[in-house]
């Protein structure tokens with residue numbers, strides 16, 4: 001069976017409370033080998049870690065989302081650091097800037113973003129970056145902090161030129177079900193990303209790919225995202241699944257625990 005990795009699925013959110021285990025079983029049945037569950041604040045980061053300890057297919061990222069940046073305090077870094085001691089924690093995220101919804105002020109977002117980037121570097125963990133309506137500002141900070149930095153820009157919405165600058169920083173780029181939407185601009189960008197740097201994600205419960213658009217998204221549907229990218233690149237699904245899985249594993253080290 002072809003194997004996939006969903007590098008971004010919020011299975012820690014209440015949307016999955018009624019049937020989380022079934023969602024995870026469907027993912028397994030669809031050939032998903034690993035799922036990274038990001039935090040958006042301290043409680044959801046804790047839940048991500050707890051779920052990853054319970055279900056071996058799940059791994060966690062811990063972090064404060066830009067929407068929550070207004071509540072960010074220095075002491076939260078200690079809590080994140082404590083979570084990150086668990087072997088199931090593979091990244092700091094999701095962190096970043098969202099100037100589209102601006103649920104926190106840009107200044108608050110920048111402070112939380114930079115502090116968590118530095119934490120990731122201190123812990124030698126990759127970052128999962130959320131950037132909406134703020135690609136230039138995000139790039140500026142990432143460039144500033146690029147020394148020793150590893151990570152991915154998730155749900156990428158930038159241009160080809162911006163993608164090239166992300167790649168020049170040694171970072172990965174990840175795409176959601178948006179690649180399956182009609183006249184998708186991000187699909188045009190995805191086409192050009194070298195496969196060693198391209199990751200797949202669902203961003204569940206959001207952004208369900210066609211033909212499931214509008215429904216609650218789930219990791220099993222990362223296959224549809226993969227199909228969208230594979231057909232745009234003119235390659236077969238298995239090769240794409242292999243290369244994107246290798247890239248995700250290189251960045252996050254999902255398979256490390258098993259070989260220890």
Ligand SMILES: [Zn+2]
Nearest residue numbers: 094130154155
């Ligand atoms: Zn995001």
Ligand SMILES: [Zn+2]
Nearest residue numbers: 008038094203
């Ligand atoms: Zn997310």
